[in-house]
Structure formats: C-alpha cells, structure tokens
Amino acid sequence: MASISHVITTATNPHLNLYHLTQTRSSTLRLSHSNSRRILNNTRVFAEHANSTSTSAIDFNDPDWKIKFQQDFESRFRLPHITDIFPDSPPIPSTFCLKMRTPIGKDIPGHYSLDEEWHGYINNNDRVLLKTINYSSPKSAGAECIDPNCTWVEQWVHRAGPREKIYYKPEEVKAAIVTCGGLCPGLNDVIRQIVITLEIYGVKKIVGIPFGYRGFSDKELIEVPLSRKVVQNIHLSGGSLLGVSRGGPGVNDIVDSLEERGINMLFVLGGNGTHAGANAIHSECCKRRLKVSVIGVPKTIDNDILLMDKTFGFDTAVEEAQRAINSAYIEAHSAYHGIGVVKLMGRSSGFIAMQASLSSGQVDVCLIPEVPFNSHGPHGILRHLQYLLEMKGSAVVCVAEGAGQNLLQNTNAKDASGNIVFGDIGVYIQQETKKYFKEIGVHADVKYIDPTYMIRACRANASDGILCTVLGQNAVHGAFAGYSGITVGLCNTHYAYFPIPEVISHPRLVDPNSRMWHRCLTSTGQPDFI
Numbered sequence: 001m002a003s004i005s006h007v008i009t010t011a012t013n014p015h016l017n018l019y020h021l022t023q024t025r026s027s028t029l030r031l032s033h034s035n036s037r038r039i040l041n042n043t044r045v046f047a048e049h050a051n052s053t054s055t056s057a058i059d060f061n062d063p064d065w066k067i068k069f070q071q072d073f074e075s076r077f078r079l080p081h082i083t084d085i086f087p088d089s090p091p092i093p094s095t096f097c098l099k100m101r102t103p104i105g106k107d108i109p110g111h112y113s114l115d116e117e118w119h120g121y122i123n124n125n126d127r128v129l130l131k132t133i134n135y136s137s138p139k140s141a142g143a144e145c146i147d148p149n150c151t152w153v154e155q156w157v158h159r160a161g162p163r164e165k166i167y168y169k170p171e172e173v174k175a176a177i178v179t180c181g182g183l184c185p186g187l188n189d190v191i192r193q194i195v196i197t198l199e200i201y202g203v204k205k206i207v208g209i210p211f212g213y214r215g216f217s218d219k220e221l222i223e224v225p226l227s228r229k230v231v232q233n234i235h236l237s238g239g240s241l242l243g244v245s246r247g248g249p250g251v252n253d254i255v256d257s258l259e260e261r262g263i264n265m266l267f268v269l270g271g272n273g274t275h276a277g278a279n280a281i282h283s284e285c286c287k288r289r290l291k292v293s294v295i296g297v298p299k300t301i302d303n304d305i306l307l308m309d310k311t312f313g314f315d316t317a318v319e320e321a322q323r324a325i326n327s328a329y330i331e332a333h334s335a336y337h338g339i340g341v342v343k344l345m346g347r348s349s350g351f352i353a354m355q356a357s358l359s360s361g362q363v364d365v366c367l368i369p370e371v372p373f374n375s376h377g378p379h380g381i382l383r384h385l386q387y388l389l390e391m392k393g394s395a396v397v398c399v400a401e402g403a404g405q406n407l408l409q410n411t412n413a414k415d416a417s418g419n420i421v422f423g424d425i426g427v428y429i430q431q432e433t434k435k436y437f438k439e440i441g442v443h444a445d446v447k448y449i450d451p452t453y454m455i456r457a458c459r460a461n462a463s464d465g466i467l468c469t470v471l472g473q474n475a476v477h478g479a480f481a482g483y484s485g486i487t488v489g490l491c492n493t494h495y496a497y498f499p500i501p502e503v504i505s506h507p508r509l510v511d512p513n514s515r516m517w518h519r520c521l522t523s524t525g526q527p528d529f530i
C-alpha cells in the first residue's frame, strides 16, 4: 500500500514549477513582446515536466542531485504488484509459451521444446528509455529540462510483455473487460486481442461489462460472455462491442460488484477519467485485500495521455480527417471567395488538428486549444482570411473543438462524468466569418464541416490495428505478471507499463514551442493571431 499512496501524492507534486516560474519571471524582464509566446511556452514545458519528475524541490547545487532524481523517478515509476499486498503469493511458470505449440523433434513425435529454450519472455528488470533527446540547451526547440543546464538524465520505464513467472492460475481467473468514455477507433481491436491472449494463457471465464462503469451497477445490464469465437470479427467495425458510457457508479459499488461476480482481472479501456476510476478501483481492492489486477489500456482519440508516443485511434482520426479537410478545400477552392471551416476533436489538446493540418497540406489556418488567438482586430483570424481571399481566392481553417473557448459564451454545462461541455467553436468561426465579410462588403462563401462523430465511429486503420493488438496483448501479460493499477503504452516505439497516476495527472498538450507545432506553422504559413 505504501507504494500506491506514494505514487498518488508524487504524481501531482509541482516541484519544478518553482524553479521555472522564477526563471520565467526574470526572463520576462529581458525579452521583448515578440518573445511572449516563447515565455508562455517555456512555462508550459516546465509545468508539464514537473509532473513527470521528482517529488520535492531539487537543490541543483547538490552534486548528487542527478542520482537522487533518478532514484526518485525509479520509485515513482515502480509498478504496484499484488505481492505488495500478498507477499507470499507464489509465482508459477507461465502458461504463455508460443513455442510449446511447435513440435521440434522430428524423430520423437509429440516432443515439444522446453520452456527454458524459449527466449520470448521479458525480464522484470528490462527497461525502456523514456526521453531520447539530449538537449544541449534549454533554448533548443521543445527542450524538456530538469535543471537550468538541461543536463541529460536517463529516465527508465518498465518494459511491457510476457513474464516467465505468473501470479494467477488461468483456471482461477475470471477476467472482465469494460470500455468507458467516448468512442474511439480500435476499441474492438483491443477487446478482441485481450480475449484471444487470455485464452492462450488458458483462461476460460471472460466477460464484457456492458456500457462502461454503468454496467457494474445497472441490474438490467447483463455481462457478456466473451470468447475467441465471439470476438473473431469485431475489429472489422468501429464502436465498441460492449458499448460505452460516461458517469456511472462510485468506486465502492464497482468493487462490490467485482467481488460479487468473482472478477479478479479487470481490463479497463478509456481515457483519463476512466483511468482515474481504474486507479481508484485498484486502490480499493488493495484496501479490501482482494487479489485483483486492474489494468488500463489508454483510449483517447485526442492523444492526450502523458508520456506515450501516441494512443490508439489517433492515427485513424488523423487519416479520416483528411477526407473532411479535402472536401473543405475542394468546396472553398471551387467557390468564388470560398472559405472552408473544419472542426476536429480535441478537448484540451490539439494533436488531431495539428497532425491533420500537417498531413493535408491544404490548411491555411490551424487553431488549437494550446495557442490563444483573436478572431477580430488587426491580428485576428478574420483579417487574415480577408488577406487570403485577396491573395489566393480561397482559404481553409482547421479548428480543434477546445480552441478559442474564451471567445464563446460559457455553457456552464457538464456531462455525466463532470467534463465541461464546450461551445461550438466551428459554428462561431463560420458565423463570425459570414458577418465580417458582409460588414466589409466583400463576398465570401463559407462552408462548415463538422466530421467529429463520423471520425470517431470509424474502424481502426492498419497502423492503429497493430497498436491495439500489441496493447491488448501486453495488458494481459501485465495482469498475469501480477501488476495492478498500471496502464500500457507506446514509448519511443517500444511498449512499456506505467503506474496509472503518472500518465493522467493532466492532459498531454501540444507544446507550442515544439518542432511539430512549428512545422505546422511552416506548412500553413499562418501568423500569430494575437
């Protein structure tokens, strides 16, 4: 239990904010107005980094600060394990060995290779490097620094995959899968792969909980028996076989339900809210001394989970967005003074809008939540659209749903999970653009496309299909290895396990000082709208 509470308290400790805010303030005095965006961005970089580093203020004059930082990092990224609660829980040889299926002795029919000959297991001490760039200066683009000199500090996270020793007998496992939050391409692929992998370990009792966490408390919702046969073709369509929902029962009710149903492996597919729930379920199971492994698989089309290269569904969303952007371009280009506006998902992170704009090469203005902008005034987007019509006759705007919310009236509404319901920035841009050109007496033909739910309901593309498959397999390996309160993600092209609190302390954001955002600006040619 000690390790669990440690993880929770350290995940939100802003130790580096102090250092950075001090540095930012003094920098502000020296830098001109044109550098203001950079200052703002630096603050964000350090603030984000604060959540992925250590627990207390670091004294960089201490010659051992780096070692202490790494020790602290190691303890924060330690994976909670069922032996934390049940130290005497005996490990048994893994029932997952693919080589066992291949006869190797030609002369001895039925002879199979021994487990020891199969080098397919991950050693518990295998690690993946979390950060791979050695920034020579804090001023390097996108630099994520720990100390003022941006010293190189190796940060290792745990490698995902099958272990040689497991902590559950397959015949004693009842595994459940639940999908929560909004839809995302690839949910069915992950469900499918979890079921298939569980069966390879030898698990017979596998169920799906219908409609998210709600399925644990709503007596009218019956758990769905799952097997390879049931899930064989589910990845061929989008959505979730099990259904999704927001809101639902509290953690105590969910754990009561786990106990009643005899579930001892729970696979939770969802975003940051779902993962907060999964971590709370894990903690409650520890408190009640239940031998249950709770494993998350991050599902967020917005790509807003920390420390991961990308989350499943994001790639598909970017690809699918191309159709909407291209249609907006064709409409705009074919009309006299045409302006196409496309809204894409991205509640607080503009990754989809940024990547889709970059990919299309057809976007003139990309607007994301991380970068403030004005619509009116000499530097506003409307004046720029006027310039674009004068210069090239048409324009395309790609806006993330969470962008420019300060320009809209607060809806004061929240969804069942407590997420703020945003105003429609796409409609706002469409209306303000029409109004502006009418006022200045210039013809403009404005077309607005909102493909958000069409994109979200798609089936996963090939790249996401692979990602989902590997994540699903690794989720099962993590559970059999005895971990709980963890999630699995892609880290520098390798797969890793993370303690849940480390990846959800806040949404992962586009760094406006990153090379990727600057590449996007280079591609669109847009100015600052401030």
Ligand SMILES: Nc1ncnc2c1ncn2[C@@H]1O[C@H](COP(=O)(O)OP(=O)(O)OP(=O)(O)O)[C@@H](O)[C@H]1O
Pocket (backbone or CB within 6 Å): 180, 181, 182, 183, 212, 213, 214, 245, 246, 247, 248, 270, 271, 272, 273, 274, 275, 276, 277, 278, 280, 299, 300, 301, 416, 417, 419
């Ligand atoms: N802090 C929390 N603690 C416990 N449960 C939570 C918490 N936040 C959200 N949940 C639960 O997690 C589920 C999903 O949350 P939410 O609707 O925010 O979606 P999400 O997982 O963040 O996914 P999405 O990316 O689609 O928004 C809901 O059933 C909600 O009740």
Ligand SMILES: O=P(O)(O)OC[C@H]1O[C@](O)(CO)[C@@H](O)[C@@H]1O
Pocket (backbone or CB within 6 Å): 181, 182, 183, 271, 300, 301, 302, 345, 346, 347, 401, 415, 456
């Ligand atoms: O309309 P719903 O289902 O609440 O989902 C909308 C939200 O879900 C997300 O796609 C995240 O999953 C956000 O981008 C969006 O704000």
Ligand SMILES: [Mg+2]
Pocket (backbone or CB within 6 Å): 181, 271, 272, 273
């Ligand atoms: Mg969320």
